[in-house]
Amino acid sequence: MDRDPCPRVLYGADVENGILELRGISKFFPGVRALNRVDFDLYPGEVHCLVGENGAGKSTLIKIITGVYQPDEGEILYQGQKVVFANPMVASRYQIAAVYQQPASFPHLTVTENIFLGHPLIHPKSKRLLWPAMWERARELLRSLGSDLSPTAVVGTLSVAQQQMVEIAKALSIHARILIMDEPTAALTRRETEDLYAIVRKLRAQGTAIIFISHRFEDIYEIADRVTVLRDGKSVGTWKIVEIGEQDLIRAMVGREITQLFPKAQVTPGKELLRVEKLSRIGFFRDISFSLRAGEIVGLSGLVGSGRTEVAQAIFGIAPADEGKIFVEGKEVTIKSPLDAIRNGIGYLPEDRLHQGLFFPMSISDNITIAILDDIAPSGWLQPEREHEVASRMLELLKIKAPTIFHPVSSLSGGNQQKVVVAKLLAARLRILIMDEPTQGVDVGAKAAIHQIMSDLAKEGLGILMISSEMPEILGMSDRILVMHEGRISGEFSRGEATQEKLLEAAVNVERSRKREVNISG
Numbered sequence: 001m002d003r004d005p006c007p008r009v010l011y012g013a014d015v016e017n018g019i020l021e022l023r024g025i026s027k028f029f030p031g032v033r034a035l036n037r038v039d040f041d042l043y044p045g046e047v048h049c050l051v052g053e054n055g056a057g058k059s060t061l062i063k064i065i066t067g068v069y070q071p072d073e074g075e076i077l078y079q080g081q082k083v084v085f086a087n088p089m090v091a092s093r094y095q096i097a098a099v100y101q102q103p104a105s106f107p108h109l110t111v112t113e114n115i116f117l118g119h120p121l122i123h124p125k126s127k128r129l130l131w132p133a134m135w136e137r138a139r140e141l142l143r144s145l146g147s148d149l150s151p152t153a154v155v156g157t158l159s160v161a162q163q164q165m166v167e168i169a170k171a172l173s174i175h176a177r178i179l180i181m182d183e184p185t186a187a188l189t190r191r192e193t194e195d196l197y198a199i200v201r202k203l204r205a206q207g208t209a210i211i212f213i214s215h216r217f218e219d220i221y222e223i224a225d226r227v228t229v230l231r232d233g234k235s236v237g238t239w240k241i242v243e244i245g246e247q248d249l250i251r252a253m254v255g256r257e258i259t260q261l262f263p264k265a266q267v268t269p270g271k272e273l274l275r276v277e278k279l280s281r282i283g284f285f286r287d288i289s290f291s292l293r294a295g296e297i298v299g300l301s302g303l304v305g306s307g308r309t310e311v312a313q314a315i316f317g318i319a320p321a322d323e324g325k326i327f328v329e330g331k332e333v334t335i336k337s338p339l340d341a342i343r344n345g346i347g348y349l350p351e352d353r354l355h356q357g358l359f360f361p362m363s364i365s366d367n368i369t370i371a372i373l374d375d376i377a378p379s380g381w382l383q384p385e386r387e388h389e390v391a392s393r394m395l396e397l398l399k400i401k402a403p404t405i406f407h408p409v410s411s412l413s414g415g416n417q418q419k420v421v422v423a424k425l426l427a428a429r430l431r432i433l434i435m436d437e438p439t440q441g442v443d444v445g446a447k448a449a450i451h452q453i454m455s456d457l458a459k460e461g462l463g464i465l466m467i468s469s470e471m472p473e474i475l476g477m478s479d480r481i482l483v484m485h486e487g488r489i490s491g492e493f494s495r496g497e498a499t500q501e502k503l504l505e506a507a508v509n510v511e512r513s514r515k516r517e518v519n520i521s522g
Helices: 060-065 088-093 111-115 131-144 162-171 188-207 215-224 247-252 309-317 338-343 353-357 364-376 384-397 414-425 444-459 471-477 501-508 510-520
Strands: 020-029 032-042 047-053 073-078 080-083 096-100 178-182 209-213 226-231 232-238 272-281 286-291 299-303 323-328 332-334 345-350 430-437 463-467 479-486 487-496
Touching: 020 060, 032 060, 032 073, 032 384, 047 060, 047 215, 060 178, 060 209, 096 162, 111 131, 111 162, 111 272, 131 162, 162 188, 188 209, 188 215, 209 299, 215 247, 226 247, 232 247, 247 444, 272 309, 272 463, 286 309, 286 384, 286 463, 286 487, 299 309, 299 444, 299 501, 309 338, 309 345, 309 430, 309 463, 338 345, 353 414, 364 384, 364 414, 364 430, 414 444, 444 471, 463 471, 471 501, 479 501, 487 501
Parallel strands: 032 232, 047 209, 047 226, 096 178, 178 209, 299 463, 299 479, 345 430, 430 463
Antiparallel strands: 020 032, 020 073, 073 080, 226 232, 272 286, 272 323, 323 332, 479 487
């Protein structure tokens, strides 16, 4: 990807005064020091990336800036004056707004209602809501972001990218001088990400100060002016982005050298574990055929909307196929539900762990063992000792950072939550694992750990079907790669012949890909 051609607005030492400064910020929770004397500053017209592993303290720091939490130690300065953000409403009055990975919008309200929620335009005498004025202002804000969304559209009908656009418009409606963006690209397509970059650059050029949180190095090196690293609740350092390379940044984040982000071991594939023949689901995919062998990681690539996830959900029985056959270890099976899939040795790690992979009111132990109730409650009576033994073993095996197995899974960082979902699959002793975006939204350390787990499982003879939108992950972890385009498999590549160019070509235009292969062979 081309680097940002736009000149940076002067910031830091080149600007007389910063807009926000945090000095010696500490925050304590029972048994945990979430932040330990953290310093952070922000200047108008800069994009300041805040990075670190899951659990490093980024979210806690952001909640202090937005008034959700109060610091136990330290002070906050706004334009050089000491302030107290007693609650989010106070922070909003200081023109601080946040846009999150999962937009905090009200799905049943319209775009205009979401934009002006909490600060509607009201007639000074009659106190009536000025709907025409709000519709027009909403339209102006959206147009300034390059969007033609209707002000009367219901937000719940919009895509994630469009909902984020509404959240940014809401920030502009309060004339936000500080905009916090928390993992805004995690659920976006490549095109949507490029559009978001353009909006960020435009806001930066207008003098908006932006705090940008991301686990993606592509984001950091594309738009950041400076980067601050948090580790274990402490500030490791702040650098201009041109002064720190990727390996040094990783070392600062995790406190050690990560030599292998993609530790894929060479494994000779064994017997066939899974085969699908001409699998079709009307409106989603058609004529899908492929196989998966023991010890093999098969990558399933393609643009968002190409049908990748729908194929995985059909094999697992969430949304069964209309036509086609599924074979497990050479035997044809019928899979109409996830229970059928599990009984046939197939497990599924969903893309959306928050809503589909975890039970947040429940403990870590309950989440890990929920798929093996027949084992831990053989006669209908739960055996707590057995449950706790399995959960403790998985906690140790996957190095899940948690005080105890009895803590709620919601208390864990994103990377450790993802490990709990993996632990649930391993506890069920399955032979075939379908992993949909296995490292989405986790930090580089957790990503390397999950990749190591996948490689170890393949060495033990499991077969893994991995869906990923990250090209380096697909290329680095797959033995074979299947590419989907508009519901069909448009290409298949061995590990040795796969390149980013070939995968993108197959994902975007099937005919062009075929013509290129003919030209090369001819």
